[in-house]
Structure formats: structure tokens, C-alpha cells
Amino acid sequence: MSLLAPLRDEINARRVSRACAGDAAAFRALYRELHPVVAGFVGRRVRVRADAEDLVARVFMAFVKHLGEYRRDRGSVHAWVLRIARNAIIDEVRARRTALPLDAVAEVLPGAGDLLGELLAREQRDLLVDHIAALPAEARELLALRYADGLSHAEIAGVLGLRADAVKQRVSRTLRELRGRLQAGAEKGAAEYVV
Secondary structure: OOOOHHHHHHHHHHHHHHHHOOOHHHHHHHHHHHHHHHHHHHHOOOOOHHHHHHHHHHHHHHHHHOHHHOOHHHOOHHHHHHHHHHHHHHHHHHHHOOOOOOOOOOOOOOOOOOHHHHHHHHHHHHHHHHHHHOOOHHHHHHHHHHHHOOOOHHHHHHHHOOOHHHHHHHHHHHHHHHHHHHHHHHHHHHHHHHO
């Protein structure tokens, strides 16, 4: 979380108030700041670019429609717009009746420069991706919000409608579970080579 986040949140809350009063410049400033955040959030969850762009447009239509309903005491504008985006994605998935895979949290591990190093890195990444895919959807979403979207525990709490300490505990529990699965897999692999 950036040290400037509280300042950004206060500025955006004031922009919402001014935009509700008809200040077009305040709304443009909100849009310029929030569009990349929403587009990245949606783009990491919707694979087809045209569908992602359509969803982003719908998110901002809902944002405009419900702008007067924003309440500062319920969280930041940032978390609020991401909650709108999350709900739009869920609605889209329900309408299509298909599964929407969350992007893997793991980034491509840097290779050692040689083929063996690249193969080992790819194998480790694939193993992590497999373990993440085996997690419940709620746990995968928490990891995606925390590490792919870079949200703080408080911002995730605002998106999901939970308490920040509950989010922190769930993320920590999920990471411990992943670490345990990876260690168990490594020990099993080592035992196979000893035989």
C-alpha cells in the first residue's frame, strides 16, 4: 500500500462530492485516476479483450448511476469502484453460465539464463499455479486481489465487504496452506529420486 493512499482516498472522496454537485472536471479527474485501476482489475479476470472493455464501460456506467450513493465512512472510492467491477464480473459470469478463471498470482520466475534453469523455473511456476488452482475460489480471489491487483488488506476488505483483520487472517492462512503444499510436493519429489 502506498504511503499516499490515504491522501489519494481523501482527494477522490472530495472529487465524488464535487462530481455529485455537477462538477464535470472533478468527474474527469476521477475517471482518469480510476479507469486504469478498473481496466487492470477486469483485464486480469476476463481473457477476451473486447469483453473486458465492455465490462469496464458497464462498471463506469454503474459508477455514474450510483455516484450519489458513495459513503466515505464505508471505505475508499478505490475499493468502492472495484466492488462495482467485481459485481459486474460476477453478473457477467452468471449470465453466461461459464466459469471465469482468475489469473494465476505467480509471475514468471526469472530463468537462470540456461535451458535447465528455465525448465526448472517453469516447472516451479507450473507447480505453484496448479496449487493455486486447487484452492477454493474465495482463496484464489483473495490472492489475486492482494498480489495481482496490489490491494492492501483494508482495500480488499472494502471490495469484499469484510473486516480488514479477517482479510489479513485469510490471506495469511492461504499462504501457509500454499507453502505447506509446496513443501510436501518438494519432499515427495525428493523421496522419489532417492529410491
